[in-house]
Amino acid sequence: MNKISSIIITLALVIGIGIVFLGGSKSKNSIATSQETQNIEIKDGIQYITINAKGGYSPKVSTAKAGIPTKLIVKTNGTYDCSAALVIRSVGFQKILDQTGEEVIDLGTPKAGQPLQGLCSMGMYNFAINFN
Numbered sequence: 001m002n003k004i005s006s007i008i009i010t011l012a013l014v015i016g017i018g019i020v021f022l023g024g025s026k027s028k029n030s031i032a033t034s035q036e037t038q039n040i041e042i043k044d045g046i047q048y049i050t051i052n053a054k055g056g057y058s059p060k061v062s063t064a065k066a067g068i069p070t071k072l073i074v075k076t077n078g079t080y081d082c083s084a085a086l087v088i089r090s091v092g093f094q095k096i097l098d099q100t101g102e103e104v105i106d107l108g109t110p111k112a113g114q115p116l117q118g119l120c121s122m123g124m125y126n127f128a129i130n131f132n
Contacts, residue, residue, distance in 0.1 A: 040064050048073055049107075049129055053083040053097060057118065057127035066112035066131035072105040074118075085121035090114075094121075 039050045039062055047070040052058045054077060064070065076084060076097050084097045088105065097103050107116065110131040119126040 042068070045069065046071060050075060051118070051127055052077075053086065054079040055081055056083055056125040060127050062127070062129045064110070064129055064131055066110050066114075069109050070107040072107055072116075072118075072129070074103045074105065076100055076102075082120040082122045083125045086118055087121055088116065088118045090116055 039059055041048045041050075042065075045068065047064055047068050049062055049064055049070065050073045051062070052075050072088075074086060074097060077100050079097065079099055084099065085095075086097055086103070087094045091105065091107060093105055095103065110116065110129075112131055114131060116129040116131070117126060118128075
């Protein structure tokens with residue numbers, strides 16, 4: 001009887017943990033999707049793309065316009081993980097970001113079909129910006 005009780009309790013814990021993790025990831029994806037539509041803004045002829053860095057990068061994929069001057073704004077807010085160590089090889093950017101603040105990176109005038117990829121120094125977290 002003791003062995004069966006242990007198995008039932010273990011099974012219930014595994015199912016409960018799975019529900020917590022799967023439920024949490026769905027809500028994060030919903031947030032990332034809504035952020036993707038709001039993370040690009042054009043002001044005074046300059047395109048600004050905002051990426052949040054904490055526990056990874058959000059949104060993971062953005063689509064921006066090609067052929068206009070573009071700046072990337074990377075926001076941190078109590079970021080103590082490796083997403084603070086940002087590398088963007090295509091523009092020669094590599095820096096450990098402030099734990100809280102904004103880093104503005106001039107991307108020049110991106111060309112269509114040449115995506116930009118950012119990643120943490122360990123390669124665990126990444127984001128992409130596609131230019132059309």
